[in-house]
Amino acid sequence: MKISRRSFLKLAGGATATATLTGLNVKSASAARPREPIRVHYAKEIPTICPFCSVGCGIICHVQDGKLVNTEGDADHPINEGTLCSKGSGLINMAYIYNDRGELEPNPQRLTKVLYRAPHSDKWEEKDWDWTLATIAQRIKETRDATFEKTDANGVTVNRTTALAHLGSAMCNNEENYLFHKYSRALGMINIDHCARL
Ligand code: SF4
Secondary structure (H helix, E strand, C coil): CCCCHHHHHHHHHHHHHHHHHHHHHHHHHHHHHHCCCCCCCCCCCEEEECCCCCCEEEEEEEEECEEEEEEECCCCCCCCCCCCCCCHHHHHHCCEECCCCCEECCCCCCCCCCEECCCCCCCCCEHHEEEEEEEHHHHHHHHHHHCCCCCCCCCEEEEEEEEEEEEEEECCCCCHHHHHHHHHHHHHEEEEEEEECC
């Protein structure tokens, strides 16, 4: 694209004005707010991977006295080099939110127990993990046994069930997803997908 001297000066003038205004805004905003103490002082740095999508950005979790106090992009990570999108930037809010005084407090929306809604019910019930895992295993087995097809209508061997599906998670690492895939195939599932298409 050809830029004339005139349009170059216009662009440069616009950019300078924007930078000046932005600088003024930053200065006035920071002058109005009292300076916060550095939250990550003496915190232990624990590297992790963002759970939200398949980009797999690196995040540093700062933990102090067993409590998560900050999360931020990992500058040493080869994928994101410290940058994060809006979802990754808000990772800490999965566990904590800011109250009116600007302090971190546990996020009341975070689920910490299994909730189960029975078929046709409009209520959620709390369940323990033993009941939950046993019930899931039992229902998978019953469904597979009732719907497994060895051959299709043309007599071709298919060894499949179309009554079960598996949806993976970006919270899992490569090895876990490999195992999920293996067990899904072993059960005869052909409907296998992932929230981030990993
Ligand atoms: S959600 Fe955003 S921060 Fe997280 S892995 Fe994807 S692109 Fe990176």
